[in-house]
Amino acid sequence: MPDEVLDFDALSRTPLQRDPFDHVVVPGFVPPARAAAIRAAFPLSGHGGVEPARGAAPGDAVDQLLAALRQPRTSRLFSGLFGVDLHPDALMVHLRSRCRPQDGRIHTDSRDKVVTGLIYFNESWPHPGGRLRLLRSADNLEDMAGEVVPLDGTLVVFRRTDISFHGHHPHDGVRRCVMFNWMVDAAHARRETRRHAVSSLFKRLVRAA
Numbered sequence: 001m002p003d004e005v006l007d008f009d010a011l012s013r014t015p016l017q018r019d020p021f022d023h024v025v026v027p028g029f030v031p032p033a034r035a036a037a038i039r040a041a042f043p044l045s046g047h048g049g050v051e052p053a054r055g056a057a058p059g060d061a062v063d064q065l066l067a068a069l070r071q072p073r074t075s076r077l078f079s080g081l082f083g084v085d086l087h088p089d090a091l092m093v094h095l096r097s098r099c100r101p102q103d104g105r106i107h108t109d110s111r112d113k114v115v116t117g118l119i120y121f122n123e124s125w126p127h128p129g130g131r132l133r134l135l136r137s138a139d140n141l142e143d144m145a146g147e148v149v150p151l152d153g154t155l156v157v158f159r160r161t162d163i164s165f166h167g168h169h170p171h172d173g174v175r176r177c178v179m180f181n182w183m184v185d186a187a188h189a190r191r192e193t194r195r196h197a198v199s200s201l202f203k204r205l206v207r208a209a
Contacts, residue, residue: 005034005068008077011155020136020145022082022159029155030065030119037061039121039152042097042176050094050179052193062095065119069093069180078182082115082159089186090114092193099130099175106138106167109160112188113181116164117157120150121176130171132156138165150175 007029014024030038041060045051053066068074072088079086109116118132125131133144134156148156158164183189 005065007031020134021161021164023134024157025148026155028153030153035121035153038065042121044097050096053093053095066093078115084114086182090183090189092183092189093180096177096179099171101170101172104168104170106165108164112184113160114184115159115182117180119178120154121152122150123152125149125151127171129169130175132166132168135165141167
């Protein structure tokens with residue numbers, strides 16, 4: 001069943017952190033065996049951008065994860081966690097398999113996002129870069145409340161605000177991540193998904209030229 005992919009009990013046991021903004025970090029949100037299967041099936045891109053996730057057909061381990069994220073129960077649980085109304089139709093899901101040296105600049109996410117979640121799928125992470133930092137200021141990567149190592153099955157999810165600063169030191173290479181956002185409404189989710197799809201297609205065409 002889809003909800004077996006996600007450890008909602010681990011999420012419920014993890015208290016919401018308020019410093020520096022509302023967030024939770026849950027290692028093992030995707031259990032180890034599931035995370036390993038997702039990592040093995042994770043599509044690797046030739047570029048560093050995000051790609052819209054495919055449909056939620058019950059296929060491989062990645063499809064099963066996507067189905068679990070898109071089920072209404074997931075939206076209800078994160079709604080309760082953050083005290084906001086999150087609707088499955090407003091959920092946008094992307095895959096990212098590579099990190100570029102220019103990635104990781106400090107930002108808060110756009111105002112059309114309500115809640116942002118990231119689940120990582122990397123067996124080990126010896127690199128100093130690519131570790132997401134939850135920051136107290138807009139211009140200092142060292143002014144952090146916490147750092148998230150992007151290991152298999154680790155979830156970090158936060159409520160987007162004007163002070164939800166986050167970023168990481170540069171990394172160049174594979175860094176598997178599923179990024180999901182509840183947008184302000186379904187129309188924004190559809191529009192941004194189309195925009196990322198066009199951008200991803202353009203990058204593939206440029207690489208093939």
